Amino acid sequence: MRSVKAEPYDYRFPEAGTALVVIDMQRDFIEPGGFGDALGNDVSRLVAIIPTVADLIALFRNRGLTVIHTREAHLPDMSDCPPSKVARGNASVRIGEEGPMGRLLVRGEPGNQIVDALAPVEGEWVIDKPGKGMFWNTGLHERLQAEGITHLVFAGVTTEVCVQTSMREANDRGYECLLVTDATESYFEHFKTATIEMITAQGGIVGWAAPLANLAVAFE
Ligand code: C5J
Numbered sequence: 001m002r003s004v005k006a007e008p009y010d011y012r013f014p015e016a017g018t019a020l021v022v023i024d025m026q027r028d029f030i031e032p033g034g035f036g037d038a039l040g041n042d043v044s045r046l047v048a049i050i051p052t053v054a055d056l057i058a059l060f061r062n063r064g065l066t067v068i069h070t071r072e073a074h075l076p077d078m079s080d081c082p083p084s085k086v087a088r089g090n091a092s093v094r095i096g097e098e099g100p101m102g103r104l105l106v107r108g109e110p111g112n113q114i115v116d117a118l119a120p121v122e123g124e125w126v127i128d129k130p131g132k133g134m135f136w137n138t139g140l141h142e143r144l145q146a147e148g149i150t151h152l153v154f155a156g157v158t159t160e161v162c163v164q165t166s167m168r169e170a171n172d173r174g175y176e177c178l179l180v181t182d183a184t185e186s187y188f189e190h191f192k193t194a195t196i197e198m199i200t201a202q203g204g205i206v207g208w209a210a211p212l213a214n215l216a217v218a219f220e
């Protein structure tokens with residue numbers, strides 16, 4: 001077992017049974033003209049974590065560990081997108097509509113791709129998820145179980161929406177979860193802070209949190 005100095009206490013993980021999950025580092029959320037931008041958000045906070053996420057991916061890649069990338073993505077016919085999700089909010093362009101990078105949050109569109117700096121390499125898992133959480137309608141739990149993965153390290157965007165939802169879903173399924181605090185971001189600073197507090201409160205009710213530097217030390 002390896003051990004990371006984390007909140008609320010040290011996170012212990014078996015290297016072979018641990019996967020990295022990078023949530024939704026796709027152009028739709030990170031680049032101007034995407035879904036995040038269409039909702040009126042300033043995407044620059046999310047752009048800033050790209051180098052840290054790249055270093056985190058390299059840490060797992062170099063050790064030959066499982067790396068999972070998710071994308072919030074709907075089928076082109078939108079049959080996996082509830083009308084309530086399309087109607088929600090006051091977006092200048094809605095989910096499924098044509099934006100500057102193609103149809104928003106639709107599989108295969110340019111905006112639905114992971115940003116170039118973090119592009120998946122051969123052998124890494126790419127999970128298209130129609131929900132905010134990574135388990136609904138994806139078959140991911142079964143795949144993780146088949147690989148003997150028991151521990152999940154989380155990064156990506158946004159901290160309080162898809163990252164937190166996926167981490168809570170994972171916690172309920174019995175995975176031991178660590179959030180890498182400088183490899184996740186929100187459009188709203190206080191939401192990120194609050195999410196980390198919620199996750200680690202009450203003795204780690206959802207899981208653990210630590211910066212990348214602490215995780216890197218654990219791998220030495
Ligand atoms: C959102 C996400 N915020 N990936 N998606 O709609 O967090």
